[in-house]
Amino acid sequence: MCGIVGYIGRRQAAPILLAGLKKLEYRGYDSAGVAVRGEGGIRVEKTEGRLARLVEKTEGGASLSGTVGIGHTRWATHGAPSEENAHPHLSDGERVTVVHNGILENFRELKQKLTAEGYVFHSETDSEVIADLIDYYLKKSGDPVTAICRFMQRARGSYALGVLFSDRPDEVFVARKDSPMILGVGKGEMFVASDVPALLGETRTVYYIDNLEAAVIRREGAVFYNIDGNVIEKQSVEVTMDASAAEKDGWEHFMIKEVHEQPRAVADTLSRYMKEGRADFSEAGIGEEEFSAERIVITACGSAYHVGVTLQYVIESLARVPVRVELASEMRYRDLVYGENCLVIAISQSGETADTLAALREAKAHGVRTVAIVNVQGSSVSREADRTIFTVAGPEIAVATTKAYSAQLAAGYLFALELARRKGTVSEEAYAGYIKELLSLPEKIKRVLERKEAIGSFAARHQTMRDVFMIGRGVDYSVCLEGSLKLKEISYVHTEAYAAGELKHGTISLIEEGTVVVGLLLQPRVREKTASNLEEVRSRGAHVVAMVFEGEKAEGAAEVWEIPKTEELFAASVAVVPLQLLAYYVSLQRGLDVDKPRNLAKSVTVE
Numbered sequence: 001m002c003g004i005v006g007y008i009g010r011r012q013a014a015p016i017l018l019a020g021l022k023k024l025e026y027r028g029y030d031s032a033g034v035a036v037r038g039e040g041g042i043r044v045e046k047t048e049g050r051l052a053r054l055v056e057k058t059e060g061g062a063s064l065s066g067t068v069g070i071g072h073t074r075w076a077t078h079g080a081p082s083e084e085n086a087h088p089h090l091s092d093g094e095r096v097t098v099v100h101n102g103i104l105e106n107f108r109e110l111k112q113k114l115t116a117e118g119y120v121f122h123s124e125t126d127s128e129v130i131a132d133l134i135d136y137y138l139k140k141s142g143d144p145v146t147a148i149c150r151f152m153q154r155a156r157g158s159y160a161l162g163v164l165f166s167d168r169p170d171e172v173f174v175a176r177k178d179s180p181m182i183l184g185v186g187k188g189e190m191f192v193a194s195d196v197p198a199l200l201g202e203t204r205t206v207y208y209i210d211n212l213e214a215a216v217i218r219r220e221g222a223v224f225y226n227i228d229g230n231v232i233e234k235q236s237v238e239v240t241m242d243a244s245a246a247e248k249d250g251w252e253h254f255m256i257k258e259v260h261e262q263p264r265a266v267a268d269t270l271s272r273y274m275k276e277g278r279a280d281f282s283e284a285g286i287g288e289e290e291f292s293a294e295r296i297v298i299t300a301c302g303s304a305y306h307v308g309v310t311l312q313y314v315i316e317s318l319a320r321v322p323v324r325v326e327l328a329s330e331m332r333y334r335d336l337v338y339g340e341n342c343l344v345i346a347i348s349q350s351g352e353t354a355d356t357l358a359a360l361r362e363a364k365a366h367g368v369r370t371v372a373i374v375n376v377q378g379s380s381v382s383r384e385a386d387r388t389i390f391t392v393a394g395p396e397i398a399v400a401t402t403k404a405y406s407a408q409l410a411a412g413y414l415f416a417l418e419l420a421r422r423k424g425t426v427s428e429e430a431y432a433g434y435i436k437e438l439l440s441l442p443e444k445i446k447r448v449l450e451r452k453e454a455i456g457s458f459a460a461r462h463q464t465m466r467d468v469f470m471i472g473r474g475v476d477y478s479v480c481l482e483g484s485l486k487l488k489e490i491s492y493v494h495t496e497a498y499a500a501g502e503l504k505h506g507t508i509s510l511i512e513e514g515t516v517v518v519g520l521l522l523q524p525r526v527r528e529k530t531a532s533n534l535e536e537v538r539s540r541g542a543h544v545v546a547m548v549f550e551g552e553k554a555e556g557a558a559e560v561w562e563i564p565k566t567e568e569l570f571a572a573s574v575a576v577v578p579l580q581l582l583a584y585y586v587s588l589q590r591g592l593d594v595d596k597p598r599n600l601a602k603s604v605t606v607e
């Protein structure tokens with residue numbers, strides 16, 4: 001997490017750095033800081049809390065004069081979110097100024113070594129150790145690139161670094177391992193950022209810095225180095241992403257804007273991987289080798305993991321291929337048995353989630369074929385997977401994911417269908433029916449959105465609810481996982497998703513008079529079973545909300561939420577929308593920061 005920016009050019013750096021940080025605030029918002037090189041040397045300004053405070057403190061950047069600088073917005077790992085721990089960090093003696101995204105794992109050992117060398121530390125962060133270590137190697141070698149390469153050789157963990165040296169007024173230095181970093185090319189100016197949208201206002205020509213690479217950036221361009229300090233050649237890339245997609249466009253929050261973008265995200269993702277009415281992954285280079293898999297492991301974190309849980313039901317049911325779903329943070333350290341002819345699918349919006357990347361690498365180290373489902377072009381997961389399916393959700397800014405989740409489902413359904421077709425487990429007729437159903441999803445999502453006021457009114461009536469249970473079976477259960485996470489992360493309501501049949505094995509003791517229980521009744525085969533479970537909680541005082549397909553009844557429920565009839569295997573795509581809206585409206589009613597919930601960050605580049 002954390003976002004970093006850099007600039008070198010002829011314009012004033014501070015306003016450009018602040019504008020870049022604004023776009024990166026989703027990566028962390030505990031504190032912010034900039035360092036700008038002016039006539040009198042490097043000046044650092046930092047504040048605890050949101051970026052807005054730094055903007056105020058620096059009068060929108062006007063109080064910092066200079067055309068070279070670096071900046072940072074923080075998601076605290078080592079050390080409290082205080083001003084003291086905010087970046088940039090200076091080395092003892094102030095020769096090296098650093099912004100850092102990532103975690104230096106061996107910082108304790110290095111700190112000890114540097115303390116023995118006489119270095120004094122002023123913060124609790126691992127990042128300050130980086131500034132001092134680079135300074136230490138600079139003293140030894142006299143050369144900044146060598147000092148940075150020595151640092152890279154010595155560091156364990158992850159980093160995207162922006163570095164200023166006090167005696168190099170016209171250069172910005174960067175280095176990267178496992179945290180994202182992009183360089184933007186302008187006319188007589190260069191930019192650094194943690195992601196592409198932060199650069200789009202300025203340029204579309206970018207360089208992706210790869211793992212264990214460094215660069216020296218000057219106004220006219222950059223020179224790239226590998227970890228041994230040898231110069232390497234790199235090609236710039238033109239990005240085609242729509243800049244306005246990362247703006248609020250009059251919506252009150254990014255989240256509600258992105259919720260409304262779901263019909264388009266689903267339609268665009270489907271159309272990218274369909275040709276003449278059939279699934280077609282040839283553009284992604286996915287063919288016989290992947291579709292001949294005899295078992296599948298899906299790995300991901302957070303909402304992307306929930307997509308994996310849904311796809312497990314869908315793939316097994318359609319293609320009869322065994323699927324297991326693994327939390328990436330678990331998979332990376334367990335001794336997984338992949339077996340013969342296994343395919344690993346890693347799902348990630350950002351393509352930078354540290355655990356997902358590590359799980360992917362783990363699979364590759366076992367010689368297993370990998371496919372990624374990723375939203376961000378050029379991201380680490382997409383570059384390291386053997387093949388990548390890109391979701392077409394566009395930039396997602398709100399910390400709570402919505403449209404990327406929906407686009408991942410759409411891509412996964414198509415994958416499942418193509419797998420089923422090749423395995424011969426669906427008839428031509430059934431295949432055509434499923435495709436038709438998929439193509440109708442955007443319209444059905446739209447219809448749910450048209451009725452959002454009903455959910456808004458429920459949220460207003462129940463804004464003080466303390467505990468919420470969401471229950472369902474099969475695909476319905478997988479949607480509950482996502483709905484429950486949404487409500488937790490942005491509304492701070494304690495919720496639990498439960499497989500409906502499991503509630504009675506302990507958790508039912510938590511049901512009290514008025515406890516809200518949302519039950520999903522969208523799987524015809526088990527509908528009656530879940531309805532009985534709802535009856536069990538209702539008779540113990542629960543306020544039961546039932547989600548059903550239009551025209552269906554839910555006896556005994558205090559409230560019924562209807563959604564358009566959908567093929568049951570694809571129900572998650574429609575059913576998730578009321579739950580996203582519920583989380584949004586409860587958060588709004590409670591006056592919370594919808595787009596930037598406390599303690600969270602969007603791109604989790606730490607373990």
Ligand code: G6P
Nearest residue numbers: 301302303304348349350353401
């Ligand atoms: C964070 C986000 C979640 C997201 C998860 C995985 O926790 O807040 O919304 O689902 O990371 O992110 P990824 O980018 O890998 O999909």
